[in-house]
Amino acid sequence: MRALYSLGVIFFGISIRIASLFNSKAKLWVSGRKNLFEKLESYFKNNNSKIAWFHCASLGEFEQGRPIIEEFKKRNSDFKILLTFFSPSGYEVRKNFPGADFVCYLPLDTVANAKRFVELINPTIVYFVKYEFWLNFLFEFRKRKIPHFLVSAVFREDQIFFKSYGKIFCDALKGFSYIFTQESKSLDLLNSIGITKSAVAGDTRFDRVADIAINSTAIPIAKSFAGDSQKVIVAGSTWVTDEEKLVPAVKGMLARGWKLLIAPHELGEAHLISIEKELRKIGIQGNEIIRFSIANEQLANTKKVLIVDNIGMLSSLYAYGKIAYIGGGFGKSIHNILEAAVFGMPIIFGPKFEKFIEAKQLISIGAAITVNNEIELKNTLEKFEEDEELRLRLASKAHDYIQNNRGATELIFKNSSLFINH
Numbered sequence: 001m002r003a004l005y006s007l008g009v010i011f012f013g014i015s016i017r018i019a020s021l022f023n024s025k026a027k028l029w030v031s032g033r034k035n036l037f038e039k040l041e042s043y044f045k046n047n048n049s050k051i052a053w054f055h056c057a058s059l060g061e062f063e064q065g066r067p068i069i070e071e072f073k074k075r076n077s078d079f080k081i082l083l084t085f086f087s088p089s090g091y092e093v094r095k096n097f098p099g100a101d102f103v104c105y106l107p108l109d110t111v112a113n114a115k116r117f118v119e120l121i122n123p124t125i126v127y128f129v130k131y132e133f134w135l136n137f138l139f140e141f142r143k144r145k146i147p148h149f150l151v152s153a154v155f156r157e158d159q160i161f162f163k164s165y166g167k168i169f170c171d172a173l174k175g176f177s178y179i180f181t182q183e184s185k186s187l188d189l190l191n192s193i194g195i196t197k198s199a200v201a202g203d204t205r206f207d208r209v210a211d212i213a214i215n216s217t218a219i220p221i222a223k224s225f226a227g228d229s230q231k232v233i234v235a236g237s238t239w240v241t242d243e244e245k246l247v248p249a250v251k252g253m254l255a256r257g258w259k260l261l262i263a264p265h266e267l268g269e270a271h272l273i274s275i276e277k278e279l280r281k282i283g284i285q286g287n288e289i290i291r292f293s294i295a296n297e298q299l300a301n302t303k304k305v306l307i308v309d310n311i312g313m314l315s316s317l318y319a320y321g322k323i324a325y326i327g328g329g330f331g332k333s334i335h336n337i338l339e340a341a342v343f344g345m346p347i348i349f350g351p352k353f354e355k356f357i358e359a360k361q362l363i364s365i366g367a368a369i370t371v372n373n374e375i376e377l378k379n380t381l382e383k384f385e386e387d388e389e390l391r392l393r394l395a396s397k398a399h400d401y402i403q404n405n406r407g408a409t410e411l412i413f414k415n416s417s418l419f420i421n422h
Helices: 002-019 024-031 036-044 059-075 088-094 111-121 135-144 167-175 184-192 205-215 220-226 240-249 251-255 269-281 297-301 314-320 357-364 374-386 388-404 408-419
Strands: 050-056 079-085 102-105 125-129 148-153 178-181 198-200 232-238 259-264 289-291 305-307 323-326 347-349 368-370
Touching: 002 024, 002 135, 024 088, 036 102, 036 111, 050 059, 059 079, 059 088, 059 125, 059 148, 059 205, 059 408, 079 088, 088 102, 111 135, 125 408, 135 167, 148 408, 178 184, 178 408, 184 198, 205 314, 205 388, 205 408, 220 259, 220 297, 220 305, 220 314, 232 240, 232 314, 240 251, 240 259, 240 269, 240 374, 251 374, 259 269, 259 314, 269 289, 269 305, 323 374, 347 374, 357 368, 357 388, 368 388, 374 388
Parallel strands: 050 079, 050 125, 079 102, 125 148, 148 178, 178 198, 232 259, 232 323, 259 305, 289 305, 323 347, 347 368
Antiparallel strands: none
């Protein structure tokens, strides 16, 4: 079975090389791994430090692993940190992450690559985040008796680990030194196949967003835009399918003195222009709209709409709003809702949220509302406008939800550090 798996990996490698001829993401995937071992050998050849290796599939997993990386570095200054990514969407954004000593792509999971990579790095401890189960690497860790952990894990009944034909994958899971899950259902699934070296730790993203809120840097332009009343709707990570519903829904509120701060997910010029066109359809003039890139404090204060045309600022921008709308729910799926919740504000999103535990939980405690169309979105927004007591009640529940779920990072670090031989 392992040979069949390895053959499948090789075919995947061939197919992605073919795709790289006409797909930009696949091209980055291939080019980023070029001369990878030579670069590693150059860096690690004379290394005498212990190595802690953290692997994330992409950017979302990195955000879950980041609190552990930072805590590990803080408490183990004698270690060097290796950070690897599978996807370009993680590597390209975080290749200069200052918390790691070396950042690179994970090589294709062949038997030879896994053996060469692990032999070269010789890690003291390894953390895989959430969804990564590369069998050849995992078997290499077990063979060399390297402590390795799966953190922020989420499992579903339909996954191969829990099928009669998934024994090799189940065995790989059993090889982990310990598995830390986000919630109890995943733990129950692990226990059902005899994996007892596991515990519910929670989601490290709660620690991350709480830290962002505590240490967030003031953004003068956003503060000036919000003004003293701060009657601002912050729309984060929106797509065209969101904007088509959101912009008409806020028409009345904008006329009554509210403002819209919108941070689209895609920042191409065509998308920014399409947002401006949608705004003009509801009577917002060009001189009432400003892009962040050309704004200053004086100008921003006079505008009704601020379009954020940069990356990396959104998590701090929620501090300047009273209501949050999270994009993606009218497309594939919603984006990060915890970044808004930590600042204590009611959260609204579209119907595609089923993959996100936190979305379901926030709805269940009455801190978030899902809407199915423009009319529901308009009615929900205006309900918060009219009923300040209701808005504050949901805001408080959202804030408390974050605070009550902190602590995963400390639990994971405390338990995994027992495996380190200082």
